Amino acid sequence: MMDTSEARILLKNLLKRVRPQEDGSGLLPGTITEDEIDALRLALQALGGLGEPPGPRLVEPSPKPRVIDVEPLPAEFPDTPVEPSMSRAHEAQVLDLSCLSLPAAPSGRRVCIDFGTAMSKVTLVSDETADRPYEEIEVLKLGRPGDQEEISEEMLVSSVYIDNEGRLWFGAQAVQRSQPEGLDGKRQRIDNVKRYLSEEGFTDQVARQFNPTKVAITYRDMILAYLTFLTWAMNRCLDDMGYERNILRRFAMPCFDGAKSRRTAQALKRMLFEAQILADTFATRIAHGIELAEFVASAVAAGKVDAAVGFIDKAVTEPLGVAGSLLSWKTAANSLVMVVDVGAGTSDFSLFRLGFNEATEKAAAVEVENSARGLTEAGNHLDNLLKSFVLRKAGVESSHDLWINILGALQLNLRDYKEALFNDGFVSVSLFNGDVVEVTLEEFLALDQVASFSASLRTCMKEILASVDASFIAGAPNGRLAVALTGGGAALPMVRDLAEGEVEVNGKTLRLVRATSFPAWMSETYPDLEDLYPRVAVSLGGARKRVIDHGGSVRITAGDVKAPPKLEGYYVKGH
Ligand SMILES: Nc1ncnc2c1ncn2[C@@H]1O[C@H](COP(=O)(O)OP(=O)(O)OP(=O)(O)O)[C@@H](O)[C@H]1O
Numbered sequence: 001m002m003d004t005s006e007a008r009i010l011l012k013n014l015l016k017r018v019r020p021q022e023d024g025s026g027l028l029p030g031t032i033t034e035d036e037i038d039a040l041r042l043a044l045q046a047l048g049g050l051g052e053p054p055g056p057r058l059v060e061p062s063p064k065p066r067v068i069d070v071e072p073l074p075a076e077f078p079d080t081p082v083e084p085s086m087s088r089a090h091e092a093q094v095l096d097l098s099c100l101s102l103p104a105a106p107s108g109r110r111v112c113i114d115f116g117t118a119m120s121k122v123t124l125v126s127d128e129t130a131d132r133p134y135e136e137i138e139v140l141k142l143g144r145p146g147d148q149e150e151i152s153e154e155m156l157v158s159s160v161y162i163d164n165e166g167r168l169w170f171g172a173q174a175v176q177r178s179q180p181e182g183l184d185g186k187r188q189r190i191d192n193v194k195r196y197l198s199e200e201g202f203t204d205q206v207a208r209q210f211n212p213t214k215v216a217i218t219y220r221d222m223i224l225a226y227l228t229f230l231t232w233a234m235n236r237c238l239d240d241m242g243y244e245r246n247i248l249r250r251f252a253m254p255c256f257d258g259a260k261s262r263r264t265a266q267a268l269k270r271m272l273f274e275a276q277i278l279a280d281t282f283a284t285r286i287a288h289g290i291e292l293a294e295f296v297a298s299a300v301a302a303g304k305v306d307a308a309v310g311f312i313d314k315a316v317t318e319p320l321g322v323a324g325s326l327l328s329w330k331t332a333a334n335s336l337v338m339v340v341d342v343g344a345g346t347s348d349f350s351l352f353r354l355g356f357n358e359a360t361e362k363a364a365a366v367e368v369e370n371s372a373r374g375l376t377e378a379g380n381h382l383d384n385l386l387k388s389f390v391l392r393k394a395g396v397e398s399s400h401d402l403w404i405n406i407l408g409a410l411q412l413n414l415r416d417y418k419e420a421l422f423n424d425g426f427v428s429v430s431l432f433n434g435d436v437v438e439v440t441l442e443e444f445l446a447l448d449q450v451a452s453f454s455a456s457l458r459t460c461m462k463e464i465l466a467s468v469d470a471s472f473i474a475g476a477p478n479g480r481l482a483v484a485l486t487g488g489g490a491a492l493p494m495v496r497d498l499a500e501g502e503v504e505v506n507g508k509t510l511r512l513v514r515a516t517s518f519p520a521w522m523s524e525t526y527p528d529l530e531d532l533y534p535r536v537a538v539s540l541g542g543a544r545k546r547v548i549d550h551g552g553s554v555r556i557t558a559g560d561v562k563a564p565p566k567l568e569g570y571y572v573k574g575h
């Protein structure tokens, strides 16, 4: 029986043999092979044309993930720009639904996917067993399948680029492919695809500078495309480690307000399911550029697949993930902790009361009600401030003849310039028109807008403390508030400042202390993770068995976390 991936390749090649005629019709020269006829039959069958039961499944899922390994296909349209009608004619996609019929992955092991604005991370946690008296933590090396180990072995670049021939590229390849085409600044890659998760923009058409084709796409399509790449890279890593493709997965997301948070979690859950199907469907080609029109058509088909999604677990907010990494659940703990995760797109805050009694093995660990907040000012905000400052210093305004070129070319390298500025204390920026602008960290930090970013962070923290149940402040152990700083922005001066000095909350003063930058329990078992920890804390904590509960109406009484009688369930059991 022919495999669906084999049929898909055969049909794609068959379509490629069609020669356009002057009158607009197509001519298929030569004979049609037996295999090609089989492939046509399979496609017809999949579409319900041979008496198969109708339904959303396009093919019967086969338990074997893939049988043949194919060479990457050559570029679809090497000479001509993409015409949508032409692209659509090449839509020979058949979904690979094999993930739906795999035996359930064994319990006791799960991943947490942290889809980041700049970099994505995935950590696998295997629970403690009778044979192994500790939980096993493995940060996936997504950089290997992503072919970007020189950038990072563990963090996958979250960029998407549609090239001038209408092919989709991801990660480091998106960056590479965009460089020559984007030299004049008119072509841009999407470096912040996650930001469109917030409702504004999710269903908007992708802007022209990102999409040179006539294929209509929304930002949801681009998020799904990136999640497909991320899922594919994760699958490759899991496969190398001997684990199943349908492993249980949680996913991290920023802090949004109530209803929006639920909607986003639902949307992400569905997209991660479709991403698994699309990752399987494009498994052999995703690293070599896939045709946008073909991806979009496949995504439409994946959107119609109606099946129970067993392997996608729940959402965890980003600070909740971090908090989950702080406790060992074995040694004593008693603290009030503010988690601040400063990434590229958002700065996420949340307050936790973490306690563990070593003697009784009882844990009381809660996320304090009403304490989760997200600011849309983070690393990217500093990038934008640097961009404005550089342009102002160079005297370049929107009336400049080369405005689009200068702006666009600067945009493509902005994140690198900003990081160099903070790492080295200065940066030298070369503009499209040949000008070079020098910026020192001192003058950048002195800018009013940078100062107001620092103030927003501080205000957010104060507002949270002022709005939570006063018992948490009154019961802060030793009058101290520990501040755990994570994310790529953890070392920024205005972020480190959040853990310095004191803070006054409704007349009570809390002393701020910086939580250790690497939890002690991990330094014994996983010393190698120290440098990486601030970047992977979300996915690491999010994948552990115990997820810290939301506080509900929990209060502190006599220095201890106490739930009203009806809410006993918040205690996390010692075992
Ligand atoms: N040395 C550095 N100095 C300043 N900023 C840095 C440095 N290293 C990384 N960053 C910034 O950190 C951000 C990336 O951090 P991180 O990986 O935590 O973000 P993310 O998870 O992709 O984003 P988000 O959580 O907002 O979706 C980028 O803005 C990057 O420029």
Ligand SMILES: [Mg+2]
Binding pocket: 114, 115, 116, 117, 318, 343, 344, 487, 538
């Ligand atoms: Mg992040």
